[in-house]
Amino acid sequence: MDAPKIRKLRPDDYTIAWICALPCELAASEAMLDERHGDLHRRRNDSNTYIFGSVGAYNIVIACLPSGVYGTTSAATVAIQMLASFPSIRFGIMVGIGGGVPGGDTDIRLGDIIVSKPTGTFGGVVQYDFGKTIQEGDFVRVGSLNKPPLSLLTGISRLEADHMLGLSKIPLHLSDMIARYPAMKAKFTYLGQFHDRLFRSDYEHFNSETTCENCDVSRAIERPLREGTDPVIHYGTIGSGNQVIKHGATRDRLRRELGILCLEMEAAGLMDSFPCLVVRGICDYADSHKNKLWQEYAAATAAAYAKELVLAIPLDQVLCSSTAAEVAMATEANFAIPFILNGCPRISKFVGRDDYIQAIERFLLPVTDEGEPKILVLHGVGGxxxxQLAAQFAKSYRDQFSAVxxxxxxTxxxxxxxLATIVDQIPSATRLHKNELSGDEDSTEMAIRIVIRWLKLAGNFRWLIIFDSIDSQSQSADKSMDSDSQSPSLAYDIRKYLDLMNHGSVIITSRLSYMSQLGKGMTISRVTLDEGLQVLRSINSHIDDEGALDLARRLDGLPLGLSHAACYMAQKGISPRQYLQKYNEELAGRKKLLEHVPRLSSYNVSLMTTWEISLAAIQDENPFAIKFLMLSSFCITRTFTSSFFGIPQCPTEIGYMRLLGDAERMYKRALGEYRLGLGPNDSTTLNTMNGLAMVHQSQGRLAEAKKLLQAALDGYQETKALGDIFGVCINFAGIYTDEGDLHRAELILRKAIECLGVSTNVHQEQLSSVLFNLSGVFKQQGLLIDAENLLELILRRYRKVLGPHNISVYNCMHNLGNIYVDNGRLLDAEDAFQTAISGYSEILGSDHVMTLMVSDSLHDLRAPMTRETLDERVASCRRTLKKQEDARGLRSLATLGCMVNLGTILSVNGEFEEASTTLQQAYQSLNENFGPNHHHTISALSGLGCLHGKQKRLIEARSFLQSALTRSEEVHGREDPRTLHILCNLADLCNDEGRSEEAEAIFLKVIRLYEKMFGVDNVFTLGIVQRLGRFYLNNGRMAEAECNLAKALQGFRKS
Known part of the structure; x- marks a missing residue:
């Protein structure tokens, strides 16, 4: 007989998310499914593992946290990825085990079930470790977590009533589980009251045994035997946090303070991610007697209750409710978004047009919710x-709208x-849908859907959207369109986007008059002669002769043409008469050309003439800029932001990765065109290949980047283009440095220097640039004196060639300061950092990431390690990390380096939980993207070792530190200061392990090596002498401690 066919559904078919943390919870949950479904293809950025099936009429997707990774943050990550992959999910149920909190009127036993239910104080879950310490030393919890959704609360009420009548189906579900899966009988069944003991909170489980068979039974609390074996359901508050509670006194204190019935580690991460309920089976009493004996049965009772609850909820009630993503977005207190007209080409001074502004105001204001959007169409000729009129209205009346x-x-x-980039401005959308917007091919479609969903939310009707340049309506949308108005390939129907909006305000700008049929039309006329003069003078205040009047009249009231002319005159310092003469000459030639060339009816000769004059000026001053504009013309359908031109202003990693994706597609399209049209070895083709390689490097796709660079290098060598070979060598060196292959980086940089030496057109700035990169390689190789000498040489060259206030000078001062620190020249380092900070602040701003990074270095140099300075350092590291994330994304090497710094300082400051999360995240990303031997990867590994040592987790600490030491010895060498730093950390660990003789030998060895490299009076040598003194002090060797600490103190005073 054939096996029954397993159904395979679509992601949209699943409406309930079921989340577990442990394998036993996953097994119990899977056993409750009435039917298993076939697996679905996971999205590229979804790391969850899913089980699909159904309970009753509901299709359910079950996910489990990664093995060994627990806590509120991990649960939130799993939930966010689920919502991204399954957009129809209405709510979630967190199903698993927890520690019971008995006491008061609540008789909680092992195997009982705790269900999160709102009380007068909390919404069902409270994060007990989230708050702040006030002045008196008391800990005050701040913030609140969301309540479960109404459909779940309604289901709970029905079950409470059924259970009062003795109609619980939980025993039935448990017995059915064993019948279907007999292998579960051994562990997933009730163990008996004999194995259920609650000890007094002051009686600790001191021995190392995993059970309580040898614990003092007389210290157990006497409780009456229950008549039956069925689990009892308790409703109330569940306490959630990021640490395991194994202390009876702490458990009792939390019960008194918060009234909690259960302790666990995931729920708080879910409650504010999406609407959900938490169901916990009690497996222990959150004290030192905690063991795993009851875990499987407790997981089964929780899963059985969850199944009964799902079956109690009416299907139509769930299907008619909002999706979890919609609920999460709508829970925000308001829909206000800061006013930023991203991408709008606004001018700094807007002249006249008051009558139009007032007419727009009368139509769009006041803002009301009328069940459909207000649509205003501004139409008129190009230019x-x-x-500018739409932008000026938005700027003047922005306070009347919640978002613009x-x-x-x-196109x-x-x-x-x-539309897709708007998602970056919506905080809830960014949080909930980060994963599917980080590289999938359909990320634009997904982002648009999220934006439209947000725009349609109830109560969110005070927004304004400006659709600019809708100049190519499709033939299917309107048969009356002129056949030559736009290229058919660029035409589309704007109505399919407008029809998705159910309220709000819309402004459309268009050259097509019939677009007014979409709403209220407003024809925009040419400016008057007086207004034309105002436009000219608003840009160039020196225009005041009679020629200005002739020019304004000649340009026929087109503001864009007037602006072009005014900018050109200001740039070139010529008069209106001189410009008018140039204009007439250009116009005559253009008219003669157009006699033989067909043109669109929308082509404006006057406007294009002013543009050609400006373009010719650019060609004369900067031919490269014209080449770039030609390359950009391949991307007529793309939107460029300031970040594309090297000004990192992306608000989120999502925006940064999407920007790189846009750049990648642009370069690939251009590369294909150039290969076909110009040939594979044409300089333009090779330059484009080089640019695409740099995009891949920013994406972390180093292998693809190297392949493209090698192809470009082969082409340049064939044509003997030394300048281009030099550029590829620089790019290659950057990739090798990112990979930690410092030997190859050095070789390729020396090749670049050879190119400059052979070239007859050597630029001092180019030579200094390659030497600057080489100094960084020397530093990472531990050749500190060579790096210092080279940087000082470069600094002199930069100051001579570029002047003392160039950004390259301050970059050099920053790196030189770091080298001075490594070489123990602290006063010189302080001077270098101060100079760099002053220059960065003037050029980039005091809040720029480079300014903050140098400020952090200076702070480390000056400030002693006190509680106050550590808190300041943590805050400063957070600011720097946030700036790096905004500028370069989470995966960039610079960001990950800042993350390692933050994790390290958090560890020193005693903030172990966050330090662990930060360092683990940094290590995983560095190891994956830059390899195990990169110096940042090794630093993160060493940081994790030190962190475990501070937490007295000595086995894990040794594993991490030994691995870091081995890698550092291979990459940097046995006597490199970075290797010796790890060795000293290992010495501290040896002392904690009771291996004091080994620790002492390590310290003495390091001191000898430091004295050899840096000298006896070097601050780093003295630092190790100080550590040795503290080691002696901690081991009671007072005479040796006094000798070494006095030696270090005397040396510090001298230096």
């Missing part, structure tokens, strides 16, 4: 000022890209 968005409608592709 008439429609975009600008969308580039030039449908550009419109979709602009």
């Amino acid at each position: 008439i000022g429609k975009t 968005f600008w969308v580039n409608g030039k 449908e592709s550009a419109l979709r890209t602009s």
Whole structure:
């Protein structure tokens, strides 16, 4: 007989999320399914493992936390990825085990079930370790967690009533589980009251045995025997936190303070991620007698209750409710978003047009919720000022709207890209849907869907969207469109986007008059002669002769043409008469050309003439800029942001990764065109290949980057283009440095120097640049004196060639300061850091990431390690890390380096939980993207070892530190200061392990090596002498301690 066919559904078919933390919880949950479904293909950025099935009429997806990874943050990550993969989920149920908190009127036994239910104080779950310490030393919990959704609370009420009548189906579900899966009988069944003991909170489980068979039974609390074996269900508050509670007195204190019935480690991470309920089977009493004997049965009772609850909820009630993602977004207190017209080409001074502004105000204001959007269409010829008029209205009346968005409608592709970027401005959307927006091919479609969903939320009607340049309506949308108005390939129907909006305000700018059919139309006319003069003078205040009047009249009231002319005159320092003469010459040539060339009816000769004049000026001053503009013309459908031009202002990692994706597609498209049209070895083709390689490097795709660079290098060598070979060598060196292959990085940089030496057109700035990179390689190789000498040489060159206030000078001072620190020249380092901070603040701003990084280095140099300075250092590291994330994304090497620094200082400051999370995240990403031998990877590994040592987890600490030491010896060498630093940390660990003789030998060895490298009076040598003194002090060897500490103190005073 054939086995029954397993159904395979779609992601949209699943409405309930079921989340577990342990394998036993997953097994019990899977056993409760009435039917198993076939597995689905996981999204690229979804790391969860799922089990699919159904209970009754509901399709359920079960997920489990990664093995060995627990806590509120991990649970939140799993939940967010689930919502991204299964958009129809209505709510979740966290099903698993927990520690019981008996006492008061609640008789909690092992195997009982705790269900999170709102009380007068909490919403069902309270995070007991989230708060602040006030002045008197008391700990005050701050914030609140969401309540479970109404459908679940309704189901709970029904079950409470059924259970009062003795109609519980939990025993039935448990027996059915054993019948279907007999192998579960051994561990997933009730163990009996004999094995259920609650000891007094002051009686600790001191021995190392895993059970309580030898514990003093007389210290157990006497409790009456229960008549039956069925679990009892308790409803109330569950305490959630990031640490395991194994202390009876702490458990009792939390019960008194918060009234909690159960302790666990995941629920708080879920309650604010999406609507859910928490169900816990009690497996221990959260004291030192905690063991794993009851875990499987407790997991089974929780899963059985969850199944009974699901069956008690009416299907139509769930299907009619909002999705979990919609609920999570709608729970925000308001829909206000800071005013930023991203992508809008606004001018600094807006002239006139008051009558139009007032007309727009009368139509769109006051903002009301009328069940459909207010749509205003501004139409007129190109260059008439429609975009600037819309932008000026938005700027003047921004306080009347909760959010204002600008969308580039030039093509449908550009419109979709602009709509998708709005998701970066919606905090809840970014939090809930980060994963699917981080590289999937359909990320734009997903982002648009999220944005539209947010725009349609109830109560969110005070937004304004400006659809700019809707100049290519499709033929299917309107048969009356002129056949030559736009290229058919760029045409699309804007109505399919407008129809998705059920309220709000919309402004459309268009050259097409019939677009007014979409809403209220407003024709924008040319500016008057007086207004034309105002436009010219608003940009160039020196325009005041009679020629200005002739020019304004000649340009026929087109604001864009007037702006082009005014900018050109200001840049070149010429008069209106001189510009008018140039304009007439250009216009005559253009008209003659157009006699033989067909053109669109929308082509404006006057406007294009002013543009050609400006373009010719750019060609004369910067030919490379023209090449870049030609390359950009391949991307007519793309939207460029300031970040594309090297100004990192992306608000989130999502925006940064999407930007790189846009750049990648642009380069690939251009590369294909150039290969076909110009040939594979043309310089333009090779330059494009080089650019694509740099994009791949920023994406962490180093192997692909190296392949492209090698192809470009082969092409350049064939044409003997020494300048281009030099550029590829620099890029290759950057990749090798990222990979930690310092030997190859050094070789390729020396090759670059050879190129400059052979070239007849050597630029001092280019030579200094390659030497600057080489100094960084020397530093990472531990060649500190060579690095210092080279940087001082470069600094002199930079100051001579670029001047004393160039950004490259301050970059050099920053690196030189770090080298001085490594070489023990602390006063010189302080001077270098102060100079760099002053320069960065003036050029980049005091809040720029580079300024903050140098400030952190200076703070480390000056401040002693006190509680106050450590707190300041932590805050400073957080600011720097946030800036790096915004600028480069979470995966960049610079960001991960900052993450290692933050984790290390958190560890020193005693903030172990966050330090562990930060260092683990940094290590995993560094190891995956930059390899196990990168110096940042080794630093993260060493940091984790030190952290475990501070927590007295000595076995784990030794494993991490020994691994870090081995890698550092292989990469940096046995006598490198970074290796010796890890060795000293290992010495501290040896002392904690009781191996004091080994620890002493290590310290003495390191001191000898430091004296050999840096000298007796070097601050780093003295630092190790000080550590040795403290070692002697901790081991009661007072005479030796006094000798070494006095020696260190005397040396510090001298230095």
